[in-house]
Amino acid sequence: MTYTREQILHTAKLLQPQLAKLPDLNLELQTLISQAEKGQPVEDDILSLLASNDRLREEALKLLSTDEKNGTKSASLPGNSAPIDCTPSYKCVECDQALESPQVGIKPKCPDHPKAQVKAI
Numbered sequence: 001m002t003y004t005r006e007q008i009l010h011t012a013k014l015l016q017p018q019l020a021k022l023p024d025l026n027l028e029l030q031t032l033i034s035q036a037e038k039g040q041p042v043e044d045d046i047l048s049l050l051a052s053n054d055r056l057r058e059e060a061l062k063l064l065s066t067d068e069k070n071g072t073k074s075a076s077l078p079g080n081s082a083p084i085d086c087t088p089s090y091k092c093v094e095c096d097q098a099l100e101s102p103q104v105g106i107k108p109k110c111p112d113h114p115k116a117q118v119k120a121i
Ligand SMILES: [Zn+2]
Pocket: 092, 093, 094, 095, 096, 097, 110, 111, 112, 113, 116
């Protein structure tokens, strides 16, 4: 199983506060994070540091697998560009004629009473 640099860095940052009681690990992780942010390839070092503590390893795996699930989920979802098919309908208050909204958010006009109010049905 491989993780992206972003995933590892993100996880490391989330876990860092939990290292408050482990000053040695905390300092080491902080150093690795800043090295990673400078573009140094320290992902493996971060992973082995996290794996050196049972609790941290568990948390890290949880966070990394959550990230992975989210990634898969958003990748498989169709875009939000699908048309909304619940176009609101209106009617003319003068003649009760049903009118289709030309576009969501725009009120239609009655062809016979262009100045009349239209009501949402
Ligand atoms: Zn009308």
